[in-house]
Amino acid sequence: MGDGDVSDGNLDDEMPVSTLNVQAMSDEALVAQAQQRNEACMAALYERYYDRIYRYTLSRLGNQADAEDLTQETFLKMVDKLHTFRWQGIPFTAWLFRIANNSVVDMIRRRSRQPQQELNEAIPLESGKQVEEQVEFSLTLKEVITAMARLTSNQQEVLAMRFGAELSVKETAKALGKAEGTVKSTQLQALQALRRTVAHAGNSLS
Amino acid sequence: MRQNEHNHNMEELLEQALEAQEQGQSFEGLLSSHANAAQEITAMLSVASQVRSALTVSPNEEAKTATRFNVLSHAAQRRSAPWTHFFFTAFMLRPAAAVGIALLLLAVGSTSAVVASASALPGEPLYPVKTSWEQVQIALTFDEMAKGQAQAHLAQRRTEEIAQLADQGRGVPSDAVVRMSAQTETAMAGMAKGQDLTALSQQLADITERQQQVLERVAKAAPESAQPALERALEVSRSGHQKAQEAIETSRERQGRGSSDKSDKSDKGDKQDQPDGGGRATPERQNPSGATATATPQRTQTPVSTAERGKTARPTVTTTPEEGRSRQAPNADKTASSDNNNGKQNQKDENRAATGQNDNKGGPDLRRLPEEIIDRVREALGIGDRPRQQDTERQDKQEDKEKKKEDAPRREKNKSSEQQKKEGDSH
Numbered sequence: 001m002g003d004g005d006v007s008d009g010n011l012d013d014e015m016p017v018s019t020l021n022v023q024a025m026s027d028e029a030l031v032a033q034a035q036q037r038n039e040a041c042m043a044a045l046y047e048r049y050y051d052r053i054y055r056y057t058l059s060r061l062g063n064q065a066d067a068e069d070l071t072q073e074t075f076l077k078m079v080d081k082l083h084t085f086r087w088q089g090i091p092f093t094a095w096l097f098r099i100a101n102n103s104v105v106d107m108i109r110r111r112s113r114q115p116q117q118e119l120n121e122a123i124p125l126e127s128g129k130q131v132e133e134q135v136e137f138s139l140t141l142k143e144v145i146t147a148m149a150r151l152t153s154n155q156q157e158v159l160a161m162r163f164g165a166e167l168s169v170k171e172t173a174k175a176l177g178k179a180e181g182t183v184k185s186t187q188l189q190a191l192q193a194l195r196r197t198v199a200h201a202g203n204s205l206s
Numbered sequence: 207m208r209q210n211e212h213n214h215n216m217e218e219l220l221e222q223a224l225e226a227q228e229q230g231q232s233f234e235g236l237l238s239s240h241a242n243a244a245q246e247i248t249a250m251l252s253v254a255s256q257v258r259s260a261l262t263v264s265p266n267e268e269a270k271t272a273t274r275f276n277v278l279s280h281a282a283q284r285r286s287a288p289w290t291h292f293f294f295t296a297f298m299l300r301p302a303a304a305v306g307i308a309l310l311l312l313a314v315g316s317t318s319a320v321v322a323s324a325s326a327l328p329g330e331p332l333y334p335v336k337t338s339w340e341q342v343q344i345a346l347t348f349d350e351m352a353k354g355q356a357q358a359h360l361a362q363r364r365t366e367e368i369a370q371l372a373d374q375g376r377g378v379p380s381d382a383v384v385r386m387s388a389q390t391e392t393a394m395a396g397m398a399k400g401q402d403l404t405a406l407s408q409q410l411a412d413i414t415e416r417q418q419q420v421l422e423r424v425a426k427a428a429p430e431s432a433q434p435a436l437e438r439a440l441e442v443s444r445s446g447h448q449k450a451q452e453a454i455e456t457s458r459e460r461q462g463r464g465s466s467d468k469s470d471k472s473d474k475g476d477k478q479d480q481p482d483g484g485g486r487a488t489p490e491r492q493n494p495s496g497a498t499a500t501a502t503p504q505r506t507q508t509p510v511s512t513a514e515r516g517k518t519a520r521p522t523v524t525t526t527p528e529e530g531r532s533r534q535a536p537n538a539d540k541t542a543s544s545d546n547n548n549g550k551q552n553q554k555d556e557n558r559a560a561t562g563q564n565d566n567k568g569g570p571d572l573r574r575l576p577e578e579i580i581d582r583v584r585e586a587l588g589i590g591d592r593p594r595q596q597d598t599e600r601q602d603k604q605e606d607k608e609k610k611k612e613d614a615p616r617r618e619k620n621k622s623s624e625q626q627k628k629e630g631d632s633h
Binding site for chain 2: 021037038039040042043046047050051054055058059064068071072075076078079139140141143144148159160162163164166169181184185187188191192194195198
């Protein structure tokens with residue numbers, strides 16, 4: 001090996017990072033390399049999913065610090081468990097979000113043992129907004145999180161995965177271990193409930 | 207039955223409309239054949255759009271970079287020996303437990319491996335021990351400024367490791383390049399937190415400049431297939447260098463604005479006790495010969511909120527408990543000596559030594575770490591103090607005071623007798 005060669009790391013089974021255009025690689029290829037302990041591929045997976053995992057945890061927990069912590073926890077677990085992942089019926093995205101969801105559920109359980117903060121406060125819509133003019137106003141993050149907190153846990157999961165993490169119905173179903181029909185049904189109920197909640201808040205201000 | 211069918215249709219219709227909306231397509235045509243449901247679906251699509259838009263938030267870049275560093279370090283540790291993985295994980299997830307583990311490891315004398323690993327390079331068996339130990343230092347660093355400096359030290363250390371591998375004509379593992387970039391990004395993120403921006407920014411500017419030299423040198427000899435990865439690493443360095451330069455400029459501008467006000471104050475300020483150094487030994491007092499670089503180690507500790515909350519550790523970096531000690535990383539010395547930048551660096555080192563500033567060039571001196579760690583562990587666990595220089599000093603001062611008190615009546619007596627003598631002479 002010559003001066004300055006970028007070698008393939010310390011393990012024989014690792015491909016040289018230089019030969020991989022990680023950004024163009026599929027999840028499957030990245031995971032396969034990351035399972036062989038290729039750090040560049042691990043980093044690429046992290047970059048690819050960080051924002052979505054963060055948005056998912058944020059929309060479930062409504063707190064930036066907790067969301068950041070759980071996002072880190074999700075990726076640390078990913079590193080620990082990646083060697084167990086097999087492409088058998090469940091895509092990597094769903095597998096990763098299942099980890100994230102389990103972490104969220106654990107945290108919510110821990111929170112439930114602590115005094116709860118009041119979540120039933122009125123959703124503060126900006127003055128003058130009419131719910132019937134929904135297209136013309138935009139809900140803030142706080143408004144959405146407050147409104148989502150009133151939904152059932154299942155509905156929150158589905159909305160957070162569908163609209164926070166931008167998963168498809170199929171991916172959401174796999175991540176939650178549910179049938180696609182159930183996800184669609186929950187999605188409908190969640191949006192109906194959310195619409196009512198927002199409408200109620202809007203009417204109370206109008 | 208009809209209700210079920212209606213719901214099912216609504217679910218399907220909603221999903222189709224959502225997909226169309228997501229892809230930016232019109233869904234009006236889709237709804238035109240479902241006039242009775244169109245209004246409700248439209249309203250739900252509107253809410254869905256608002257939710258999607260509201261949840262499209264950008265994460266905090268600093269937290270993202272920090273987590274990236276932790277995750278990649280964690281992955282790197284998993285490649286290494288199981289005990290180092292355990293060691294690192296313990297520090298990352300449970301700071302309190304980590305302190306206990308550090309104590310345990312110290313008790314069983316495992317630090318010999320740590321000391322031996324100080325000069326390990328990427329790919330060598332002891333390298334994971336070295337990086338694990340760095341994480342220990344990180345976990346036990348609480349002062350923000352020290353963290354910022356320590357982040358920079360690690361970035362520099364990663365750079366010099368690569369330079370040294372290249373010097374020796376050995377292959378540069380891909381991990382090493384990725385780790386260096388990750389560490390540089392973390393150090394840059396920490397720059398915003400630092401109070402002494404000028405010094406830290408200058409340090410980072412130097413490091414990133416050196417990094418570019420090293421990477422360009424490695425790139426010259428690397429095969430074509432390696433270039434994209436090296437280019438990415440170079441990009442991180444260039445971007446970091448630019449940010450550091452901007453920070454220096456900003457800092458200078460601020461200083462320029464305030465210089466006229468400060469000119470009078472500075473003379474007075476020099477004579478006053480430094481806010482963070484008031485309780486420490488002043489180098490001059492300790493060593494009048496001027497060897498001030500070996501002043502008492504700085505030991506500022508403020509428990510961070512994450513530690514208090516028992517949260518996962520942020521990417522804190524190794525401390526500089528050894529601040530004030532003259533030390534140089536063995537790796538850095540050899541490689542820097544062959545570098546053009548070396549003259550500049552040496553000049554800086556001399557200046558620092560002359561002004562009593564710390565030389566952190568080589569990062570923490572692992573040979574001195576056990577004592578530092580023992581101190582920190584003791585403090586963290588509240589198990590009593592080891593006699594320290596500061597304490598000794600304080601004690602000395604106290605003794606001086608008491609001595610002065612005792613001498614006071616004697617001096618008074620002497621004074622009065624002298625006065626009497628003078629009066630007698632005058633008569």
